[in-house]
Amino acid sequence: MPDIRRIEARHFMTPTRIAGYDFTCNPYVGCGHGCIYCYAKPFGDQPERPASWGSYVDIKRYPHFDIPKNTGSKSLFFSSATDSYQPLEGDERLTRAILDAIKESALRISILTKSALVVRDLDILKQMQSVEVGFSMSMCDEAASFFEPGASRPTERIAAIKTLKEAGIATHVFVAPILPGISDPLMIIDACAPYVDYMMFDTLNLKNPENKLAVFRHVLARRPDLLPLYKDIFEKGDKTWYHDLRSQIIDHARQRGVTIRYIYDRR
Numbered sequence: 001m002p003d004i005r006r007i008e009a010r011h012f013m014t015p016t017r018i019a020g021y022d023f024t025c026n027p028y029v030g031c032g033h034g035c036i037y038c039y040a041k042p043f044g045d046q047p048e049r050p051a052s053w054g055s056y057v058d059i060k061r062y063p064h065f066d067i068p069k070n071t072g073s074k075s076l077f078f079s080s081a082t083d084s085y086q087p088l089e090g091d092e093r094l095t096r097a098i099l100d101a102i103k104e105s106a107l108r109i110s111i112l113t114k115s116a117l118v119v120r121d122l123d124i125l126k127q128m129q130s131v132e133v134g135f136s137m138s139m140c141d142e143a144a145s146f147f148e149p150g151a152s153r154p155t156e157r158i159a160a161i162k163t164l165k166e167a168g169i170a171t172h173v174f175v176a177p178i179l180p181g182i183s184d185p186l187m188i189i190d191a192c193a194p195y196v197d198y199m200m201f202d203t204l205n206l207k208n209p210e211n212k213l214a215v216f217r218h219v220l221a222r223r224p225d226l227l228p229l230y231k232d233i234f235e236k237g238d239k240t241w242y243h244d245l246r247s248q249i250i251d252h253a254r255q256r257g258v259t260i261r262y263i264y265d266r267r
């Protein structure tokens with residue numbers, strides 16, 4: 001159980017500059033999924049709580065769930081700096097309460113999660129005018145147990161996508177971050193192809209030195225044979241491995257009839 005605090009927040013929707021979205025909703029600060037590579041760490045870092053990422057979470061308390069005026073059919077993203085369906089949500093039901101409050105609005109809701117818990121709220125999702133649920137995953141269950149220890153295992157996420165798709169909800173999979181030699185994007189394409197409207201693909205970003213150290217440590221402990229590859233890519237800037245994979249992904253997705261809405265460029 002993480003170290004929990006309750007904090008006051010003024011509004012559940014905040015404007016964002018994230019491409020494709022107008023607003024975000026982050027009901028929590030911190031994330032019990034505790035992914036080793038998490039990009040949200042800098043937003044949830046709390047120097048006064050020296051415990052490791054994933055071991056503390058703040059739960060926001062909102063005065064109301066009113067939607068700002070003139071939002072119309074603008075887009076609202078759950079979530080940019082946490083996972084709205086992290087384990088605490090099971091008992092807290094805060095994300096559920098927000099979705100329930102806005103289910104009759106014209107907002108275009110987009111949820112991205114690593115948790116099968118989102119299926120619990122299918123009754124609400126089915127009542128919404130515009131909603132899509134995405135799952136991020138890039139590796140097998142065993143690798144995920146080390147790199148994404150608190151999240152639902154990828155096979156559970158795939159089962160959840162199937163359930164959502166069969167219930168008529170729009171779905172997608174974000175294959176990210178792709179960890180060289182550890183992730184298996186082609187396997188994810190095969191497993192998810194029947195249940196997704198589209199897929200997206202992105203590389204691992206290790207510009208944050210703390211994340212780089214954490215990932216390198218894990219690679220050294222689990223797959224020391226991959227360390228030279230990681231040094232080539234993330235220290236020498238050699239992206240040949242990602243370039244080659246990009247072509248394989250595009251070919252494989254085409255063969256499986258999967259629409260790619262985004263794939264990393266040849267950087």
Ligand code: SF4
Binds near residue numbers: 031035040083148151
């Ligand atoms: S699920 Fe997302 S927000 Fe949560 S720890 Fe993992 S990467 Fe970070």
